[in-house]
Amino acid sequence: xxxxxxxxxxxxxxAVYNPDEFEKPSVSVDVLLFAxxxxxNPDVRKLADKKLQVLLVQRDNHxxxxxxxxxxxxxxxxxxxxxxxxxxLREETAVDNVYIEQLYTWGDLGRDxxxxxxxxxxxxxxxxxxxRLQAGTDVVDARWFDVNINIIEEDEKNEADSxxxxxxxxxxxxxxxxTCKARIKETITIINRFTTSKLEIIEQDNIxxxxxxxxxxxxxxxxxxxxxxxxxxxxxxxxxxxxxxQLVYEIILGKTFTxxxxxxxIRNMVLETDKFEGGAHRPARLFRFNKDWGK
Amino acid sequence: xxxxxxxxxxxxxxAVYNPDEFEKPSVSVDVLLFAxxxxxNPDVRKLADKKLQVLLVQRDNHxxxxxxxxxxxxxxxxxxxxxxxxxxLREETAVDNVYIEQLYTWGDLGRDxxxxxxxxxxxxxxxxxxxRLQAGTDVVDARWFDVNINIIEEDEKNEADSxxxxxxxxxxxxxxxxTCKARIKETITIINRFTTSKLEIIEQDNIxxxxxxxxxxxxxxxxxxxxxxxxxxxxxxxxxxxxxxQLVYEIILGKTFTxxxxxxxIRNMVLETDKFEGGAHRPARLFRFNKDWGK
DNA sequence: ACAAAAGTGTTCCAAGTACACCCATGG
DNA sequence: CCATGGGTGTACTTGGAACACTTTTGT
Numbered sequence: 001x002x003x004x005x006x007x008x009x010x011x012x013x014x015a016v017y018n019p020d021e022f023e024k025p026s027v028s029v030d031v032l033l034f035a036x037x038x039x040x041n042p043d044v045r046k047l048a049d050k051k052l053q054v055l056l057v058q059r060d061n062h063x064x065x066x067x068x069x070x071x072x073x074x075x076x077x078x079x080x081x082x083x084x085x086x087x088x089l090r091e092e093t094a095v096d097n098v099y100i101e102q103l104y105t106w107g108d109l110g111r112d113x114x115x116x117x118x119x120x121x122x123x124x125x126x127x128x129x130x131x132r133l134q135a136g137t138d139v140v141d142a143r144w145f146d147v148n149i150n151i152i153e154e155d156e157k158n159e160a161d162s163x164x165x166x167x168x169x170x171x172x173x174x175x176x177x178x179t180c181k182a183r184i185k186e187t188i189t190i191i192n193r194f195t196t197s198k199l200e201i202i203e204q205d206n207i208x209x210x211x212x213x214x215x216x217x218x219x220x221x222x223x224x225x226x227x228x229x230x231x232x233x234x235x236x237x238x239x240x241x242x243x244x245x246q247l248v249y250e251i252i253l254g255k256t257f258t259x260x261x262x263x264x265x266i267r268n269m270v271l272e273t274d275k276f277e278g279g280a281h282r283p284a285r286l287f288r289f290n291k292d293w294g295k
Numbered sequence: 296x297x298x299x300x301x302x303x304x305x306x307x308x309x310a311v312y313n314p315d316e317f318e319k320p321s322v323s324v325d326v327l328l329f330a331x332x333x334x335x336n337p338d339v340r341k342l343a344d345k346k347l348q349v350l351l352v353q354r355d356n357h358x359x360x361x362x363x364x365x366x367x368x369x370x371x372x373x374x375x376x377x378x379x380x381x382x383x384l385r386e387e388t389a390v391d392n393v394y395i396e397q398l399y400t401w402g403d404l405g406r407d408x409x410x411x412x413x414x415x416x417x418x419x420x421x422x423x424x425x426x427r428l429q430a431g432t433d434v435v436d437a438r439w440f441d442v443n444i445n446i447i448e449e450d451e452k453n454e455a456d457s458x459x460x461x462x463x464x465x466x467x468x469x470x471x472x473x474t475c476k477a478r479i480k481e482t483i484t485i486i487n488r489f490t491t492s493k494l495e496i497i498e499q500d501n502i503x504x505x506x507x508x509x510x511x512x513x514x515x516x517x518x519x520x521x522x523x524x525x526x527x528x529x530x531x532x533x534x535x536x537x538x539x540x541q542l543v544y545e546i547i548l549g550k551t552f553t554x555x556x557x558x559x560x561i562r563n564m565v566l567e568t569d570k571f572e573g574g575a576h577r578p579a580r581l582f583r584f585n586k587d588w589g590k
Numbered sequence: 591a592c593a594a595a596a597g598t599g600t601t602c603c604a605a606g607t608a609c610a611c612c613c614a615t616g617g
Numbered sequence: 618c619c620a621t622g623g624g625t626g627t628a629c630t631t632g633g634a635a636c637a638c639t640t641t642t643g644t
Contacts, residue, residue, distance in 0.1 A: 062303070063305055
């Protein structure tokens, strides 16, 4: 039986431990929900287009009342943090299959005008066909917003042992009738051999809290991870054509590939099926994910 | 002036907002501090060896009294989360240069027997020569532990549309006279095209809370990031020989390279100096980090 | 027949891997 | 002079990038 400096056993210590001795911040989780929307082309002879979308909910109370926010809420005292994220996800959509990962924990002072809130953000990637929005279960209005990012300005200060890169990007989120906008400044500083990076919102419109930063951070994470993981497949149905897969890569990376190069890039990650999907032209072979691609 | 459903303006709402309506978890930060130790070889003709080390502190109160833990503490109500991590770092070491990044936020119930604690872990990489331990400023005893991981067991269940990989690893942390051990089970599940992974501690000795999991998670993050970032250089002084750099890569990745292949791998990341470091043999050229390697 | 999309082949270059080899130093 | 480590060259393979080309379909 080990005693502490106050001469208490562990049982005694725990019995008198007062968790409320110090003031505590509030803790919330936010779930960034991304999906790919398929936009059928009116001209049947042309291929359907795709867009990246994010799910936002409209705030029905102060602060930022009427503006749009990433779905989220406070963490219950008796639920795991990850479970809180899954709960938030299920409150928005009835999903059978999801990819979900923890993104980042945001803990700056003043990010919420109500009180000190530390918020852990998660990112979920879903296939829009295999899920439906929980229509009006809550009072909240949830909508899918098309995601666009434009680089506004890029600037680099290069000195002998430091490089400071600043980039201003504009994040534009749109539904048919609603637009949210934000300008975010990303600063990457290399001093000697140490790199640090920072995100700041320099202006925003119709989007709540620091959520523009979170969305941008999620987009960058996707962009990184699509290069060395299989997250792209979470955004597609079980079976897909190579053209669809290519579009997903192009949308997330914001660049285009040529067909042969792309197909060799992802060759090992897919398996042929003997099914075909007929368009107005030569039918495309359907492929499925090869879970053993890494071996 | 927008009113909410209760007819309040934003000012009115904020004035009556009660952050303590619901019980809140405690929030802490932990800072995993890694460094490379140089172990001079008694035989002057042989090269100095290197080891990866992690800094742990001895707990001086319940729970886990006397056992070892990652340095950390509760987040102040008036400090940013990142600042809290930097404060914890400075409480342990006087460092001029560090690489620090947020790792993960751990929020399972029961991870701390005192109360519900959600903990954000950071990972810092330092060069041991350019910092000194804050000797006895606090009552806490801090020590550098050699880090070793051994794979105990690896098992894969492969079915048509799922693969479950389970790996049991043993984490051994050692100083001259202290040893901490833990066995961790890592489960990676691929069902259809969705991957999830999970860490569990299956047994532990002399190491507190779920900290073994955090250390293992940090090691895996380093292993990933050393492949596509320049974090290795944070662990070395400004000028270093290629053999030193190679050892750092080998220690973190747990595998060896041949000299010519390694040198081509990192060719673009380093710049020659005209300095040499004389050993008992042909002097080795010193190199420095090339901050423009990515361009 | 032709537009639109599916799908293949060829060449070039960069990077990883596996070798074999020479150079410099001090004990 | 030789053990030990520093440093270089060559050949093979793999994966990405650029480009030109054939095939299949519905309208």
